Amino acid sequence: MSSEKEAVPGKVPEKAKGATPPKVSRRSFLNWIAIGWGSLTAATLVGVAATLRFMFPNVLFEPPSSFKAGFPDEYAVGEVDERWKEKFGVWIVRTTEGFFALLAVCTHLGCPPNWLAAEAKYKCPCHGSGFYRTGINFEGPAPRPLERARIMLADDGQILVDKSRKFLWEKGEWEDPESFLKV
Amino acid sequence: MQFVKDLFNFLSSPAIFFTLVIVLFFVALRTRRLWTDRVGTVALVAVVVYFVVSFFDPNFKKVVTAPDNVPIVGMLFLIGFFAWFSLKQAYENDDRMARGEPPAEKLETDEKVWCWPDLVYTELIALLVASIVLLVWAILIEAPLEEPASITVAPNPSKAPWYFLGLQEMLVYFDPWLAGVVFPSLIILGLMALPYIDTNPKGNGYYTFRERAREIALFLFGFLVLWVFMIMTGTFLRGPNWNFFGPYEYWDPHKLVPLNNINFSEFIWVRWLGTGLPQQWLAREIFGILVVLAYFLALPPLLARRWLNDIHRKMGAARYAVGIVLILSMIALPIKMYLRWIFNLKYIIAIPEFFFNI
Numbered sequence: 293m294s295s296e297k298e299a300v301p302g303k304v305p306e307k308a309k310g311a312t313p314p315k316v317s318r319r320s321f322l323n324w325i326a327i328g329w330g331s332l333t334a335a336t337l338v339g340v341a342a343t344l345r346f347m348f349p350n351v352l353f354e355p356p357s358s359f360k361a362g363f364p365d366e367y368a369v370g371e372v373d374e375r376w377k378e379k380f381g382v383w384i385v386r387t388t389e390g391f392f393a394l395l396a397v398c399t400h401l402g403c404p405p406n407w408l409a410a411e412a413k414y415k416c417p418c419h420g421s422g423f424y425r426t427g428i429n430f431e432g433p434a435p436r437p438l439e440r441a442r443i444m445l446a447d448d449g450q451i452l453v454d455k456s457r458k459f460l461w462e463k464g465e466w467e468d469p470e471s472f473l474k475v
Numbered sequence: 476m477q478f479v480k481d482l483f484n485f486l487s488s489p490a491i492f493f494t495l496v497i498v499l500f501f502v503a504l505r506t507r508r509l510w511t512d513r514v515g516t517v518a519l520v521a522v523v524v525y526f527v528v529s530f531f532d533p534n535f536k537k538v539v540t541a542p543d544n545v546p547i548v549g550m551l552f553l554i555g556f557f558a559w560f561s562l563k564q565a566y567e568n569d570d571r572m573a574r575g576e577p578p579a580e581k582l583e584t585d586e587k588v589w590c591w592p593d594l595v596y597t598e599l600i601a602l603l604v605a606s607i608v609l610l611v612w613a614i615l616i617e618a619p620l621e622e623p624a625s626i627t628v629a630p631n632p633s634k635a636p637w638y639f640l641g642l643q644e645m646l647v648y649f650d651p652w653l654a655g656v657v658f659p660s661l662i663i664l665g666l667m668a669l670p671y672i673d674t675n676p677k678g679n680g681y682y683t684f685r686e687r688a689r690e691i692a693l694f695l696f697g698f699l700v701l702w703v704f705m706i707m708t709g710t711f712l713r714g715p716n717w718n719f720f721g722p723y724e725y726w727d728p729h730k731l732v733p734l735n736n737i738n739f740s741e742f743i744w745v746r747w748l749g750t751g752l753p754q755q756w757l758a759r760e761i762f763g764i765l766v767v768l769a770y771f772l773a774l775p776p777l778l779a780r781r782w783l784n785d786i787h788r789k790m791g792a793a794r795y796a797v798g799i800v801l802i803l804s805m806i807a808l809p810i811k812m813y814l815r816w817i818f819n820l821k822y823i824i825a826i827p828e829f830f831f832n833i
Contacts, residue, residue, distance in 0.1 A: 381627035396627060401651055403629050406716075410729055417631035419647045420717030422734065431734035432717070433647050433821075435832055462827050 355380055358454040360446055364391065364475055372407050372425060382441060382453055383407060383414075385425065391473040393441040393453045394427045400434040414438065428461070437461040443473045480532065484721025487712060490816040493704075493809070500700055504684075504692055510563040522555070532723045538711055542619040547637055547710040554703055558695070565684040565691075578681035631715045631728060640709030641702045647717065648811045650822075650832045658804065665801040672790070672798045689786075697805050736821035739763045756826050763824040767833055770807070775799040 316324075359380055367373055367386040376382045381396040381404060394414075396404045403418035413430075414423040421432030428437045442457035451473065459471035466472070486492060503509050526548070529535040539548060568578040588594070621630060635643040645654040677686040684691060714720035715728035743762045744752050753759045779787035779795060787795045814820040824833040 378625070378627050401646070401655075403633055404627050406631060408716075408729065411731060415716040417629050417716060418633045419643065420734070422716075431736055433650070435650060435825075435830065436827055 357456040358452060360448075361393075361451040361453050363450055364445075364473075367391065372409070374407055376453070377404075377407070380453070380455065382455065384443075384451070384453070389472075390475045391443055391451060392471060393443045393455075395439045395441055395455065395458065397439065398434055399429065399436045399438060400432070405438075440466060440471045442470045444470060445473065480721075480723040484724050487719075487721045489708075489712075489719050490813065492708075492712075493812065493816075496700055496704055497696075497809075500696065501692065504562075504695070505688075507566055510559065510566045512563070515559045515563065518555075518559070519552075522552070529722065534725050535722050538722070538726075542616050543634070543637070544710050545616060547707060550637075550703070551707065554699070558699065561682055562684065565682040568681055568683050569685040572683070572685075578683070580681040632713055632717055634709065634713070637706060637710060641705040644705045644709050644713075645808060648808070648815050650830075652830075653833065658808070661801060661804050665805075668797065668801070672794050672801075674794075693802065701805065701808060734819060736815075736819055738821050738825040739766070739823045740825060742818075742820070756828050760824050760826055763822070763833070766823055771800065771803060774803065 373384040383394045398416040400421050405414040405416040419433050421434035423429050440459040442454040446452040459465035714726040740759050822832045
């Protein structure tokens with residue numbers, strides 16, 4: 293190795309000149325690259341598939357979207373009833389004409405508002421949106437009224453609320469007979 | 476004592492407090508005498524005394540010592556210190572340069588500083604201090620855990636993490652697509668674009684105020700007033716039902732604040748013209764659309780011709796256009812806040828037909 297030490301700058305050392313042929317051929321290098329990228333792609337695809345599968349769980353621990361809310365005579369006229377709010381997120385409002393079910397989801401960003409009986413309004417704790425007893429928005433940033441759920445009488449005479457069907461005021465759906473239970 | 480508390484509560488109603496902060500900010504920024512060691516010390520002592528004295532008030536103490544809010548108090552002091560420190564250095568440099576001397580940084584060293592040991596040692600010390608503070612903090616203050624989450628019950632008030640309180644405040648005045656998507660993106664993109672918009676090389680490597688007063692004022696207005704101050708507002712002044720409360724006011728969940736919102740179209744058609752709202756949305760919202768278009772399309776050329784003539788010439792049309800749109804978007808926030816506080820104005824353009832509200 294003494295020849296390397298004496299190498300003059302600018303002059304290629306003797307050994308490098310007769311460069312030993314690389315142990316990995318071009319073909320096998322490309323094969324390994326293909327295998328490597330192939331496995332990475334496969335693993336990523338499996339990961340994406342597993343993530344997508346995760347979005348559809350086998351069991352959902354959610355309360356059912358429709359529920360029976362007792363008999364009509366259990367509700368006082370003019371009251372906003374809070375008994376189903378904590379479990380189902382629904383207020384049942386009894387007016388002189390009948391019932392409607394309001395979903396306790398703020399139309400601004402989806403926080404659950406509170407019913408303030410003294411002020412006769414629903415008030416959202418997140419950005420201060422306020423709604424009248426009917427669900428119409430009047431203060432704060434909420435852009436539209438609260439949504440109503442389908443409400444009807446079940447065969448056994450109880451009130452049945454179905455949250456899967458929503459009625460939006462701005463689409464004129466509050467005129468729909470299923471959004472309001474007449475008595 | 477009660478009178479003083481009432482006065483502070485009154486002054487911290489949003490429109491008054493915000494105006495005070497803006498005026499104080501710009502006056503203080505231009506007052507050379509404030510940025511000295513003596514005034515800084517006096518201000519620090521005054522703020523500490525204010526906090527200590529106010530601790531005797533149960534409502535103040537409850538909000539300020541809530542585990543969630545302790546970091547904001549710390550942030551108040553930290554940001555105050557660094558704002559004061561940098562402006563002090565900037566003004567001292569300005570004085571030096573006015574006398575024909577080089578900036579102080581030039582005297583310190585004209586050469587490069589070594590990564591090792593200068594930087595690494597500083598970082599090591601910072602790391603140790605931060606670890607100790609976090610450990611002591613974690614031991615002394617209990618984690619603010621709440622009841623298990625429920626989709627039908629939210630704490631009242633429901634507050635975002637402290638660093639998002641500025642955004643949450645913004646969401647009160649603008650629709651989610653603006654306050655939650657457009658404005659945050661503009662903030663990030665705008666900050667990224669800053670070095671391309673502001674190509675003034677003055678102030679590279681040394682502090683100065685006079686050489687770039689307008690740029691510094693604009694940036695600090697966005698950062699201190701519109702970001703830090705809004706975090707403070709959200710932390711200390713926003714109470715149950717997202718109402719405003721004074722620092723010594725009891726957080727009454729039944730506080731009644733009349734906030735009936737009115738859209739711009741109703742102001743025009745119903746109040747001024749005395750007719751009803753037109754049915755067709757374009758006819759109904761035409762005035763609001765014109766106002767917004769004028770704000771973003773007519774105002775920049777007007778400013779360029781009248782008040783920002785020199786800036787426009789220096790920057791060129793493209794750079795000026797990007798910069799001025801970013802600035803106008805920033806100013807739109809305080810404008811909308813005042814409109815809401817004073818006129819209860821909800822939307823300038825309100826098209827619920829396809830969820831387009833400004």
